Amino acid sequence: MPTAPKAPSAPRRGRPGYDQESVLTVAVAVFNRHGYDATSMGMLAEELGVSKSAIYHHVPSKGDLLRLALDEALIPLEAIGEDQRATTGTSIQRLEFMLRSTIRVLLERQPSVTLLLRLRGNTEIERQALERRRAVDRRVTHLMITAQQDGKVRADVEPRTTTRLMFGMINSLVEWYRPDGPATPQEVEENAIAMIVDGLRARD
Incomplete structure (x- = not known):
């Protein structure tokens, strides 16, 4: 008897409350407020209310965030x-x-x-x-x-x-x-x- 097809999985959201798009939106705001060079991943993590490792779950680096933005x-x-x-x-x-x-x-x-x-x-x-x-x-x-x-x-x-x-x-x-x-x-x-x-x- 054939098995029933699996239901499509939900889009991957990663850490609580954030997906890549929402992380990007916050990153752009912080880059504009402080300047890209002066912005650290720690500052982004604090703004998002998550750990730095949670941001790396979505993008490999601050440079990748800039490129996407x-x-x-x-x-x-x-x-x-x-x-x-x-x-x-x-x-x-x-x-x-x-x-x-x-x-x-x-x-x-x-x-x-x-x-x-x-x-x-x-x-x-x-x-x-x-x-x-x-x-x-x-x-x-x-x-x-x-x-x-x-x-x-x-x-x-x-x-x-x-x-x-x-x-x-x-x-x-x-x-x-x-x-x-x-x-x-x-x-x-x-x-x-x-x-x-x-x-x-x-x-x-």
């Missing part, structure tokens, strides 16, 4: 350039899509993006993350150049400098935007796009 920001940022809307339509439409999408990632993943923007490049994991971030910036710069060559962006702006200024404004969201503040994410997005895209658009 940075992926929370970098993977969706990198995915923007792979979206069909980033490669079809007019150059100004593609530029607007990439900027809107970047703003949405910053607002939706504010803690992990904050961590990314505060990196100093002191470790190999940080340097790799910074290079991935620069690759995202370069895609936008290239699109700015294309839009200018197409006559969609005004000719009196320098594309690389303008890209840095755009990201400076967009990245500032992580410092001042609060989900419980007076502005909704949609209002922030529309205001930013009005200032950036309308200001760049070539006039006929």
